[in-house]
Amino acid sequence: MKKIVFGIIAAGSVYAYRKVNTTKKALEKLKIEITALNNVSISISRVKLNLDLTFKNQSNLDIGISTFKLLKIKEVKFFNNKNNSFLGAAVVDVSGIKVLANDTSTISNIPVNIPVKNLFNNLSVFKGDIKNNLKIVLVLDSLGKQYELNTENFI
Numbered sequence: 001m002k003k004i005v006f007g008i009i010a011a012g013s014v015y016a017y018r019k020v021n022t023t024k025k026a027l028e029k030l031k032i033e034i035t036a037l038n039n040v041s042i043s044i045s046r047v048k049l050n051l052d053l054t055f056k057n058q059s060n061l062d063i064g065i066s067t068f069k070l071l072k073i074k075e076v077k078f079f080n081n082k083n084n085s086f087l088g089a090a091v092v093d094v095s096g097i098k099v100l101a102n103d104t105s106t107i108s109n110i111p112v113n114i115p116v117k118n119l120f121n122n123l124s125v126f127k128g129d130i131k132n133n134l135k136i137v138l139v140l141d142s143l144g145k146q147y148e149l150n151t152e153n154f155i
Contacts, residue, residue, distance in 0.1 A: 029059040030099070030149070032136060035106060045116055047088075050109040057099040071095070074146065075139035076110060080122040082133065087122055088114030 036052035053076070057063050073094040078087040090112040099105040125133045138149040 029057070030063065031056040031058060032138075033131075034134075034136075036108075038109075042116075047114045047116060047119060049112050049114075051090075051112055052106055052108045053110060054104055054106045055097070055099045056104050057101060060101045062101050063097075063099040072141045073097075073107075073138055074141045076112070077137040077139065078112070078114070079135040079137065080125050080133065081135040082124060083122075084135070085118070085122050087118050087125065087134075088112055 033054045033056065034051055035054040038050050040047065040049040042048075055063075073092055076090040076092060078089065079085060080087060090110045092107075092110060094107055097105055097107060127133070135150070140147055140149055
């Protein structure tokens, strides 16, 4: 009986390890685009808004963030791409997303908080092409370890 339990645990561990590594390879070809902004509210100290992020999987591998919650998006950070200044962040706990090979998926209504002083210090982000001026960093959690996916692969 101990051998069967050990075998099941070992097989599950190997499966989880392979699944995470396969997902990491597919993430290298992932493109992300801000597809909607809504519910913008401005106060003296902070700008709050909701945004939609669309994930475009340009690989031949399915990205399954929902499988056993092995990979979660914990935070979305926004930076000025030219000087790497922090603009704001959205704290999320998204694990229920799956992007099939060569397909798209959207996470809607991500709440973002941006301190007004950060906006004033980085008005250059809004001059010209915002896609080139804005850097988005996803903070991912995989089996208790966090790593960041940078916008080098983003739209």
